[in-house]
Amino acid sequence: MAGLSIAITGDGELFQIWPTHAMKRFPHATIYDRSAKVTAFRHAEVKLGKDGLLNAEGQDAAKRTAQNLANPPEVDATVTFRGPLQNGVVTVKCKAGTEKVFQIRLNGLGKKAIEQAFFNVDAAITRCKVLAPMA
Numbered sequence: 001m002a003g004l005s006i007a008i009t010g011d012g013e014l015f016q017i018w019p020t021h022a023m024k025r026f027p028h029a030t031i032y033d034r035s036a037k038v039t040a041f042r043h044a045e046v047k048l049g050k051d052g053l054l055n056a057e058g059q060d061a062a063k064r065t066a067q068n069l070a071n072p073p074e075v076d077a078t079v080t081f082r083g084p085l086q087n088g089v090v091t092v093k094c095k096a097g098t099e100k101v102f103q104i105r106l107n108g109l110g111k112k113a114i115e116q117a118f119f120n121v122d123a124a125i126t127r128c129k130v131l132a133p134m135a
Helices: 020-027 036-050 056-070 109-132
Strands: 007-012 030-033 077-082 088-094 100-102
Touching: 007 020, 007 056, 020 030, 020 109, 036 056, 077 109, 100 109
Parallel strands: 007 030, 007 077
Antiparallel strands: 077 088, 088 100
C-alpha cells in the first residue's frame, strides 16, 4: 500500500519477526522503529554531535536526528508489541485514535504461520490507512 507509514514500538518478542513480514506485506510502506533501544541509540547520536565528537557529515546527521526526535513524523498506524512469541499482544493504533488489541499465538516460523498469525494485525493497519473503522 503506497504512502502507508507505520511506527513500531514495544519490547515483545514478536517485534523481532513482524518487521521482516511487514516489508513483504507492505513493500511501499515507511516503517519507523520507535523502540526504546533504537530511540536510545538516536539520543546517543545527538549527544555525540552536541559534544563535537563527529565529523561534519556526522554533525549534520545528528542535527537531523535531533529534529526528528523533537518532531517525529506522523504515522498512519503505531504497532506495539508485548509478551512472548507464543502468547504475544499486538496493539494497532490509528492516527485517528482508534485502537485494536490482538492476542497472537505464533505456531512456527514458516511463511504461512507468520502470515496467519499477523493476518488481523495487517488488516487493522490497512484500515488505518483507508480510515475504515475497526470492527
